[in-house]
Amino acid sequence: MRRPVARKAKQAPPELPSPEQLIEFIKDSPGKVGKREIARAFNITGNDRIALKRLLKTLEKDGKLKRSGRVMAKAGELPAITVLEITGRDRDGELVATPAEWDEDTADAPPKILIVAQAARGTRDESQPAAVGDRVLAKLEASKDPQFPYHARIIRKLAGRNARVLGIFRHAKGQGARIVPVDKKARGELQVQPGHENSAQPGELVSVEVMRGRGHGLASARVKERLGDITSQRNISLIAIEHHGIPSEFPARVFAETDALNLFSPANRTDLRHIPLLTVDPPDARDHDDAVWAEPDDDPKNEGGVNVIVAIADVATYVRPGTALDHEARIRGNSVYFPDRVVPMLPERISNDLCSLREGEERPCIACFMTFDRNGTKRK
Incomplete structure (x- = not known):
């Protein structure tokens, strides 16, 4: 007589988290939160992931969640890790940013985010201090400051168009051509490599393009435009615009x-x-x-x-x-x-x-x- 073989009882599949549990999990998570992280946290596998995807889409449609790429966040709040655009400086000279993406259905203005100063690291391009116009990947922390509801620490600068800088052209003895930025908050001069001077003369105000690349030492720059005497009314205005970080060019999407x-x-x-x-x-x-x-x-x-x-x-x-x-x-x-x-x-x-x-x-x-x-x- 054949003995019956005992079979393992099938474990009941885990239930999907409630909308409230999902929102709470996303809100309290310190890092990026996407579908993968949610599935791992709640042990959701197989076909249940499809149901999870539907649930997330429903919450997004209802305005309870918002998506930035593959990252989810509670509506009205920013992900802990996000991309920022540096738009200017505060009265103390600290960089100020706004989210690179913002919910188009909200009537609220995008929050101003204070960049917390920190030592830079990485490649030469990343080690140069972030400046107005840069896009950065940053880690956010909520702040009680009513002017800056978030503080951010830069993780790394993101590739983008080469930055434009105004500066005074000069020759450094034995070191070639240099650019002294007119923005006193800028850290250090820029090196102009031979062939990139555009016939600029010492003492002239010039507009330069900061070159991207790897290496150590001063960042390199190429003279794009000679603007002439720094004491002319036109150039005094340009220097003031640069010094105060006033946005003077519109993004392509605005045009x-x-x-x-x-x-x-x-x-x-x-x-x-x-x-x-x-x-x-x-x-x-x-x-x-x-x-x-x-x-x-x-x-x-x-x-x-x-x-x-x-x-x-x-x-x-x-x-x-x-x-x-x-x-x-x-x-x-x-x-x-x-x-x-x-x-x-x-x-x-x-x-x-x-x-x-x-x-x-x-x-x-x-x-x-x-x-x-x-x-x-x-x-x-």
Whole structure:
């Protein structure tokens, strides 16, 4: 008689974590969290991984999670390891960054992140201090600082376009040509290799491209443009822009969005084209932001009073929340005016054309209707 063979009882497959458990796990994890890390943590295997993938997509669709590549994070929060774009410096000279990617469905501005100073390491390109315009991979820590809700430590600089730097061209005895950056916060000079001087003369302000490569010692640079006397008004403005880390070039994605903009539709707007509004900008202004109109109030109860309309360009018609245009405008905050130039908050097609209240041209605006009494007190 054959004895029955005992069979091992099949273990019940582990249940999928609840949405609350998933969110809590992602929030508390110190490193990158993707589907693989979640599956390992909750012992999810085989076909159950497909169910996990569906659950994560549902949470993302419901706005409870957000994805950056393969990394997941709780909605409204950043992953512990993420890519940042360095956008400027604070008043103490420390680097400030914003996320390279930000949730386009949120109306909140991308958070400002303070870069914590640390010793650099790695290849020569990585060992050079990070600068405005660089993209970096960084580890984030939550901060109680209301201005900088996150502090970050740079893990490494990421490849990108070669950085541009303004500096003074000089010859170092026995050491060849050097560039002294005009930004006093920059650490060290740049070496100009023979053949990359572009005929620059000692004492000239030059724009240089920082070369990428491996090695030790000073970073190399190539002179791209000779700008001349550092005391000219033009160059004083350029030095101020460089020193204060003012973004002066728009990313390609911003120009792409700008080029794709369509003219506004007058539907569902109050028509003010019959009212002779006057712009209040100086004659040489390139962008006309404000216009006014006034007439005596014919209300017998407001003798000597006036009716006033103040109209401003409706920029929100073209700059929608979550777009690259919106992201860049939040980083810049405002236009910066110099005696010889303006560094605009928005590309010229918007600031000088689509949202400029030009004479005889139709433009979207936001208008305020007011009534004042004879003493200038606003009645309504």
